[in-house]
Amino acid sequence: xxxxxxxxxxxxxxxxxxxxxxxxxxxxxxxxxxxxxxxxxxxxxxxxxxxxxxxxxxxxxxxxxxxxxxxxxxxxxxxxxxxxxxxxxxxxxxxxxxxxxxxxxxxxxxxxxxxxxxxxxxxxxxxxxxxxxxxxxxxxxxxxxxxxxxxxxxxxxxxxxxxxxxxxxxxxxxxxxxxxxxxxxxxxxxxxxxxxxxxxxxxxxxxxxxxxxxxxxxxxxxxxxxxxxxxxxxxxxxxxxxxxxxxxxxxxxxxxxxxxxxxxxxxxxxxxxxxxxxxxxxxxxxxxxxxxxxxxxxxxxxxxxxxxxxxxxxxxxxxxxxxxxxxxxxxxxxxxxxxxxxxxxxxxxxxxxxxxxxxxxxxxxxxxxxxxxxxxxxxxxxxxxxxxxxxxxxxxxxxxxxxxxxxxxxxxxxxxxxxxxxxxxxxxxxxxxxxxxxxxxxxxxxxxxxxxxxxxxxxxxxxxxxxxxxxxxxxxxxxxxxxxxxxxx
Ligand SMILES: NC(=O)c1ccc[n+]([C@@H]2O[C@H](COP(=O)([O-])OP(=O)(O)OC[C@H]3O[C@@H](n4cnc5c(N)ncnc54)[C@H](O)[C@@H]3O)[C@@H](O)[C@H]2O)c1
Ligand SMILES: O=C/C=C/C=C(\O)C(=O)O
Numbered sequence: 001x002x003x004x005x006x007x008x009x010x011x012x013x014x015x016x017x018x019x020x021x022x023x024x025x026x027x028x029x030x031x032x033x034x035x036x037x038x039x040x041x042x043x044x045x046x047x048x049x050x051x052x053x054x055x056x057x058x059x060x061x062x063x064x065x066x067x068x069x070x071x072x073x074x075x076x077x078x079x080x081x082x083x084x085x086x087x088x089x090x091x092x093x094x095x096x097x098x099x100x101x102x103x104x105x106x107x108x109x110x111x112x113x114x115x116x117x118x119x120x121x122x123x124x125x126x127x128x129x130x131x132x133x134x135x136x137x138x139x140x141x142x143x144x145x146x147x148x149x150x151x152x153x154x155x156x157x158x159x160x161x162x163x164x165x166x167x168x169x170x171x172x173x174x175x176x177x178x179x180x181x182x183x184x185x186x187x188x189x190x191x192x193x194x195x196x197x198x199x200x201x202x203x204x205x206x207x208x209x210x211x212x213x214x215x216x217x218x219x220x221x222x223x224x225x226x227x228x229x230x231x232x233x234x235x236x237x238x239x240x241x242x243x244x245x246x247x248x249x250x251x252x253x254x255x256x257x258x259x260x261x262x263x264x265x266x267x268x269x270x271x272x273x274x275x276x277x278x279x280x281x282x283x284x285x286x287x288x289x290x291x292x293x294x295x296x297x298x299x300x301x302x303x304x305x306x307x308x309x310x311x312x313x314x315x316x317x318x319x320x321x322x323x324x325x326x327x328x329x330x331x332x333x334x335x336x337x338x339x340x341x342x343x344x345x346x347x348x349x350x351x352x353x354x355x356x357x358x359x360x361x362x363x364x365x366x367x368x369x370x371x372x373x374x375x376x377x378x379x380x381x382x383x384x385x386x387x388x389x390x391x392x393x394x395x396x397x398x399x400x401x402x403x404x405x406x407x408x409x410x411x412x413x414x415x416x417x418x419x420x421x422x423x424x425x426x427x428x429x430x431x432x433x434x435x436x437x438x439x440x441x442x443x444x445x446x447x448x449x450x451x452x453x454x455x456x457x458x459x460x461x462x463x464x465x466x467x468x469x470x471x472x473x474x475x476x477x478x479x480x481x482x483x484x485x486x487x488x489x
Contacts, residue, residue: 015046018198020060021208027052037105037335038372046191049216054224057212061154061181062230064209071151071179082127084204089120101326103192105335119169125455130177142489149480151179153232156225160238161187162292171235174475183212191215240464258468262393263421266414267297271305273426279313285450287377291397295422300401307403315360318377323366335372342373345396352389358382385413411439420463
């Protein structure tokens with residue numbers, strides 16, 4: 001079934017580089033395999049680009065930018081093309097969702113219900129918004145100053161493997177709407193959906209050379225995308241340590257960076273919260289997408305007075321999660337992206353237990369599903385925030401539960417982290433909600449909910465979780481170059 005669908009819909013031979021509107025092999029002719037996380041069997045051969053291919057793509061993007069075919073196109077026309085891309089993504093939702101599920105290992109209900117529709121929404125949102133970006137114009141006596149926000153130029157987008165199509169389109173749609181030409185690199189574990197964007201672009205009428213896609217290693221392709229002098233903007237999503245390398249490399253040409261990096265977000269449950277709501281929200285915040293979400297509420301802080309009751313309810317809910325074949329409609333949690341990543345997650349659980357953590361559930365691979373990278377939803381409790389499992393990003397289905405006494409303790413523990421991506425607060429006291437959300441050091445705070453998004457809001461992290469914000473006007477700030485023109489009239 002899988003193979004047939006792959007051959008029929010995915011056309012394995014299509015997993016090539018996309019440069020100047022055409023699918024091409026890597027200059028070296030090299031390929032690499034992308035693997036199905038549910039079986040560890042090869043899914044497809046993918047062109048293995050290197051720095052020379054990246055250079056070729058950047059030069060195509062530069063030529064196209066200079067031609068003005070996209071950068072000078074009236075914004076309404078650009079917007080129409082991007083809206084067509086949005087429509088085409090929706091028309092192909094089943095195929096793209098299937099592809100994403102095969103490549104990432106995530107449940108089909110998640111790909112079809114979230115990743116792909118959100119990708120379509122990304123394109124429509126930024127295409128519409130580009131038409132209404134407010135221009136500044138000031139006057140003092142006979143002097144008028146106004147600002148032009150032109151496209152920045154060739155833009156590099158480097159994407160991780162956890163939400164591949166959603167995050168690629170989150171960046172690509174904004175960068176394109178602003179009039180840039182782009183070069184994108186998906187993660188090597190999950191290149192297949194990104195490759196499809198080339199077909200969609202051609203069908204929508206995006207001029208050749210505006211979008212270029214290079215599959216291949218970060219060390220070669222990614223490095224070129226950060227150091228090539230034609231590149232004017234770099235938007236990167238991935239681990240904090242890779243983010244440091246990106247920033248170091250970007251400094252060579254003083255290229256502006258937007259970095260969305262790792263997290264270890266505090267999810268704080270107060271005694272006055274609706275406990276059932278807090279349990280189901282916290283379950284989603286750690287186990288959705290196998291825990292492979294940067295925004296995961298991966299440090300669960302629970303007030304002592306409700307700790308035992310919460311722990312019992314949470315553990316029962318974790319036991320009820322159905323881990324299984326990602327393409328099965330009944331599956332809640334699929335496979336981890338790779339065998340190596342699953343081993344890292346398992347290693348963390350062992351480290352936690354050695355550090356003194358107690359195990360309420362999980363802590364091992366799922367019995368009977370040993371061909372794929374299936375790991376049980378795992379609950380570690382009685383955690384001290386100093387433990388490695390509380391400080392380091394595990395990026396898998398492992399919650400660490402930490403008791404706390406007072407609001408001040410909760411805030412102190414929440415902020416005792418190198419990361420500052422997100423935070424979650426469960427309480428029915430709105431004054432407390434306001435106080436705690438102000439005090440927690442993070443770019444994103446959710447109260448009595450998790451991962452509800454409004455694309456107009458600033459999105460990004462503080463501390464080691466990133467630099468800059470995207471979303472709404474913040475995306476346009478990053479993907480444009482401002483110029484102030486002052487005229488004496
Ligand atoms: N803050 C956010 O919005 C956000 C969103 C999703 C994922 N993440 C983070 O991403 C991480 C998981 O993703 P990952 O394992 O793919 O991250 P990663 O840092 O290993 O890789 C991310 C991308 O960078 C590329 N890359 C690797 N070395 C590079 C280099 N030297 N120069 C340029 N590019 C290079 C990779 O090939 C990949 O495409 C987690 O830390 C997670 O929290 C953050
Ligand atoms: O894993 C990280 C999640 C990133 C989410 C977004 O970029 C988004 O919702 O726009």
